[in-house]
Amino acid sequence: MKLIDRLSEIVGVAHVVTGGGPEGPAPWEQDWRGRSKGRALAMVRPGSTAEVADVVKLCAAEKVSIVPQGGNTGLVDGSIPDTSGTQVVMNLGRLKAVRSIDRKNMTITVEAGCILQSLHEVVEDAGFLFPLSLAAKGSCTIGGNLATNAGGTQVVRYGNARSLCLGLEVVTASGEIWSALSGLRKDNTGYDLRDLFIGSEGTLGIITAATMQLYPRAASQLTAWAALPSIHAALELLERARRVLSASLTGFELMGRFPVSMVRQHLSDLRMPALSTDDPYFVLIECSDAESESHARSLVEGLLSDAIESGEVSDAVVAESLSQVRDLWEVRESIPLAAYKEGLMAAHDISLPIASIPQFVDVTESRLLEAFPGVRISNFGHLGDGNLHYNVHAPSGESAAEFLRRYEEQIRQIVYDSVHQFAGSFSAEHGIGRLKLHWMDSYKSSVELNMMRSIKKALDPSSLMNPGCVVGGG
Ligand SMILES: Cc1cc2nc3c(=O)[nH]c(=O)nc-3n(C[C@H](O)[C@H](O)[C@H](O)COP(=O)(O)OP(=O)(O)OC[C@H]3O[C@@H](n4cnc5c(N)ncnc54)[C@H](O)[C@@H]3O)c2cc1C
Missing domain, CATH: 3.30.70.2190 (Alpha-Beta Plaits)
Known part of the structure; x- marks a missing residue:
């Protein structure tokens, strides 16, 4: 039996969809900005953790790689398939139930496909605050937020997605279910596996549910x-x-x-x-x-x-x-959104030691203007966390597409070299995905990269979980 038929047997025919045809890729095969397009064998929408596990087991047996997908608002091409037409996109959107709210422990246990804004509404109705907030909240999912360790606008007080997470349920690369949703605040019984999956961008396993910390609402x-x-x-x-x-x-x-x-x-x-x-x-x-x-x-x-x-x-x-x-x-x-309407740009999501930001801005701006007179720099971001969205637009009147085709890599090199000089990070909150993979060798030490590759090999030996992202191996 063909793989698509076997997937349909697990999740139901209505929940297996094939990609776009000659008229172009399906929306779930392209990134939010519309810049990158892939081609998948199929998109599958499991309705339960057990179905996720069965799909993973089937794909593992058939050596078919899986790209987990939440709201597809990621900005580093980690949530879309490559162009091979052989990958299965697993969209978690049907796993959206709120499993429980524990008022005494001040936690909520929610499935991975729950949209962040829906989570806010449920939490608000219960009289609490869930502080993770970002402009994509109407589409992004809590699973995607955890897989990217999302930041957003309240990190200065509450930390990023990692600091709000007390437990995970994960389907491993071999299709086993690991459930650790007890909501414990203290548990020092060995390596913290939860922290491995947070920020792993779907390369180690699939997050199916999470227990998240709530806060009292402010007066x-x-x-x-x-x-x-x-x-x-x-x-x-x-x-x-x-x-x-x-x-x-x-x-x-x-x-x-x-x-x-x-x-x-x-x-x-x-x-x-x-x-x-x-x-x-x-x-x-x-x-x-x-x-x-x-x-x-x-x-x-x-x-x-x-x-x-x-x-x-x-x-x-x-x-x-x-x-x-x-x-x-x-x-x-x-x-x-306004920047998107303005036209293509070289976008950089960077973080720096806060005290060095003014000097970084002065030095980088003069380097960019010297190399590319007239470029327009859009600098905004979460200053309280040392996180800037430092985006470079073509000079007024020039074709943005042509300008970027010629100079994007040089612009990025100038910005990232500057970030490195000031001991910052070239990806503060969006992750690595496929888009930034080639910068890892330049700015991460070989010790770090080797440890990351060892972890990937241990947890996903056949490299079937989102290959080509974070540590490569596509
Ligand atoms: C307008 C806009 C504003 C944004 N603002 C911010 C911001 O302020 N801060 C910030 O951090 N990000 C921001 N982002 C980026 C993006 O919204 C976040 O990365 C978000 O957390 C992604 O969630 P998602 O559900 O859309 O995940 P997707 O885009 O679908 O996936 C992102 C990555 O996570 C993996 N993944 C998704 N779900 C799972 C799962 N259940 N298990 C395992 N892996 C999974 C995917 O494979 C992919 O690698 C913004 C994006 C947009 C479009």
């Missing part, structure tokens, strides 16, 4: 938008905000003038803050206060007026209503 959440004269000032303001707001500081997002102007131009329906637009940088500050709205307001207003007095901030607004809070966040979260 009040206040958002402010500030205009700043320089990136140096942004760092001063961050230091001040940490001191004044302490654990109430739950967001500190940086936006350069260019990314904000792209939002204004391409998404003109959005309400922009009524502030001067001449300053080179803007910061969005979020304060989540356990006491009250008036307490939060006095803290944030005090912080901003001191910062204005000392010259760190040129002007600022504090949101007066929930709808203003949403408007401010929408501007920040719409930057990727």
Whole structure:
């Protein structure tokens, strides 16, 4: 019997789909930006952990490799098949049940295909907070968030997906089910296998469920938008905000003038803050206060007026209503979409020791402008975590596609060499996937790479789990 028929026997005919034809790839065969396209043997949608295990066993027996897929919002081509037409994409979207909420332990156990926004809604209805938040929340899944160790906008206070995860259920590369969903906060009984699967981008096994940590909801959440004269000032303001707001500081997002102007131009329906637009940088500050709205307001207003007095901030607004809070966040979260509308770019998701960011920005900008006069740099990101989305657009009036075809690799080399010089990371939160694999040899030590390859070999000896990603082996 053909593999597709045997897959259909496991998950049902309706849940095995073949890819695009001559008219082009299916949506699940291409990445979110529409830049990379693959071709799969089939896409399979199991409806339970047992079905995931049976599909993996069948594929292992037939030596067919599997590409796990959640919401397909990943930005490094890890969730789409290669172009061989031989891989099976396993979409986890049908595994979306909330299995339980444990109010005493403050945890939720949820299946991997649950959309992040749906998880937020369930958690909010239960009176808790689940703090992982990113602009792709309406499509990305908790399994994908864990497989990429996603960050987002509240890492400054709550950490990334890894720090929020207390347990996993995983189908291993041989099709066994490993369940460790007890939600223990302390368990030092050997190597931490959970941490191996988090951030492994589907190369070691398939995450089918997770137990995630919940937090109490804040009594009040206040958002402010500030205009700043320089990136140096942004760092001063961050230091001040940490001191004044302490654990109430739950967001500190940086936006350069260019990314904000792209939002204004391409998404003109959005309400922009009524502030001067001449300053080179803007910061969005979020304060989540356990006491009250008036307490939060006095803290944030005090912080901003001191910062204005000392010259760190040129002007600022504090949101007066929930709808203003949403408007401010929408501007920040719409930057990727506005950039997408602007045209192709060389995107870099980098992290740096926070103190070195101003120097990194000065040095890298002058290197880029010297090599490619007129390039436009869109610098924004999670400054509180030292994470910048440092994207380079073609000079105005030039064809972005042609410019990138010629210079993208050189641009990346300049940016990543600079990141390396300042002891940063060339992938802060998006992962490696296929897109960044060739940079691993340049910037990771051979000791690290050898340990990673040994782990891959031990857990997936036939290299059938998302081969070609993270450690290669396609
Ligand atoms: C507009 C936009 C904004 C974004 N903002 C952020 C941000 O602020 N922070 C951030 O960290 N990322 C961000 N991302 C990237 C992306 O949303 C995250 O990487 C997200 O965590 C991916 O989730 P997903 O369900 O879409 O996974 P997918 O894209 O489907 O998969 C991502 C990787 O995980 C693997 N995978 C997926 N599900 C599983 C599973 N169940 N088991 C094993 N492996 C699996 C895939 O094989 C692939 O390698 C953004 C993306 C977009 C489009």
